[in-house]
Amino acid sequence: MGGGSRAVGDVEKAVERSIEEMHEKLAEALSIGDMAKSAMCSKFHFSREFQRVTGVTPRRFLSALRLQKAKELLLATQLTVAEISQTVGYGSVGTFSSRFAISVGVSPSDYRRQNGFIDPPGIVSNGEIGGAVKGVVTGPPDADLGLIFLGLFPGRVPEGEPVSCTILRRPGPFEIGNTPPGSWYLLGHSVPAAANEALTDWQEVHVGHLGPLEVPSGASSQTVEFQLRSMRILDPPVLPALQNIRSAAFAGGLLPADH
Known part of the structure; x- marks a missing residue:
């Protein structure tokens, strides 16, 4: 062409x-x-x-x-x-x-x-000391992002349980700790606060991806800038059922303190 x-x-x-x-x-x-x-x-x-x-x-x-x-x-x-x-x-x-x-x-x-809900994921561990991925999330300034889910996955399609994850109330600094050594994709997903995650055809979903990121053994870390943008037809669908993670996050159990 x-x-x-x-x-x-x-x-x-x-x-x-x-x-x-x-x-x-x-x-x-x-x-x-x-x-x-x-x-x-x-x-x-x-x-x-x-x-x-x-x-x-x-x-x-x-x-x-x-x-x-x-x-x-x-x-x-x-x-x-x-x-x-x-x-x-x-x-x-x-x-x-x-x-x-x-x-x-x-x-x-x-x-x-369970109406689309699933229990929060566990952390995968093979006995090695986990590293961390940290950085800053940015997004469109006027977007209704709701809670922002960030997870580390073995492949480019977000599916199954992430090996490690975090949830943010808004764009800003983040850190995903207890990450097993390996090569992971950092995938992000956000829907408007009032949206049902599984029924978003009429909602403006925001996504982002980076990777693969190499996380070595030991207490080392990767520092990245992660950008959320409006989801396009070219983006693979987000498959994990994450609503219960969001529900728990609203209760305060999974969200980091405000910055």
Whole structure:
């Protein structure tokens, strides 16, 4: 497609078209060829550019979209888990339930029963002394950010339990301690204070990502600047059920003191 900002814009638009098709055809067995066709490029070029633009493969992005839709349907409809599984493109309800539990942190039935809530995550430890990631969160000055969740994850898609996390009342300094040594992505997520996290189609969600960040063994730290921005169609969905973390945070148990 050539160089220059116009070419970059054309690539992003092509990826956007493929993501729009994913949204429209969640129940269908979309192949890489189908996605590449909607983007009007070869399979190889499509896969490479899609991952460059979004940070994840097309299949991984599609899987995340399916689970995001499943979260919405569990809370907003009376469809059974089996019906939702079919609606979002899973031929096996067992495979769907397993994938949902891994990515969201709780089974589909429990997610519905708990109205999207989940217990705060534990800290992963392998016996080594944990490090820390600290820095400053910035965001649009006039945005209704609500509480800001920051978590360290093994991959670019925020899913499952973070290895360590924190919650802020507002942009500013942060520190995530007790972080196991390793390579982690710092992922952030914020919705307006009154929003239901799982039902945000009409809300302005803000996200951010950095990484991978290398956290060595011992009491060392990484210092970063972390920027939140309005979520775009090119951003992978946020999959973990975090509402109970937010609820606990409102009660004062998880939030750092005001600065």
